[in-house]
Amino acid sequence: MLKDIKVENNASVGVAIVKELNDSLEMIWNVFVVNLGDDKIVNVFITCKGYGLINGEEKETSLMRYFLDDIDPQTAIKVEPINPDLFELNNEYFVVFYQNGNMIDKKLTFKENTITEDNLVQVPVLNCLGVLLT
Numbered sequence: 001m002l003k004d005i006k007v008e009n010n011a012s013v014g015v016a017i018v019k020e021l022n023d024s025l026e027m028i029w030n031v032f033v034v035n036l037g038d039d040k041i042v043n044v045f046i047t048c049k050g051y052g053l054i055n056g057e058e059k060e061t062s063l064m065r066y067f068l069d070d071i072d073p074q075t076a077i078k079v080e081p082i083n084p085d086l087f088e089l090n091n092e093y094f095v096v097f098y099q100n101g102n103m104i105d106k107k108l109t110f111k112e113n114t115i116t117e118d119n120l121v122q123v124p125v126l127n128c129l130g131v132l133l134t
Contacts, residue, residue, distance in 0.1 A: 040070055084115075
């Protein structure tokens, strides 16, 4: 039965951590799932966790799970805000969704200390500065 399930990897879906102004005009960081492709992705499920060393001590965040429903082509959906203190850790995002009838999964990991001002790029679709993994 498992041989009948086709699981693919899809480079047109990514995770972006972007810096933006909130309603109080403070700079905050938010996590988005970005659909860079030309097809809708449906039943999007994402898990995220942080892990690594801080001051020589092993740290791990709680595993968070989100169901995002559908993401239209060339759009993004906000997953969660992220505290910059967690940038010292590896931040792992596991995204599972259906596209054109196929189940697709993708694991994206922002390595420790890579979410920095120096690594900000213009994130397509969102049109703001952030760090994007595809």
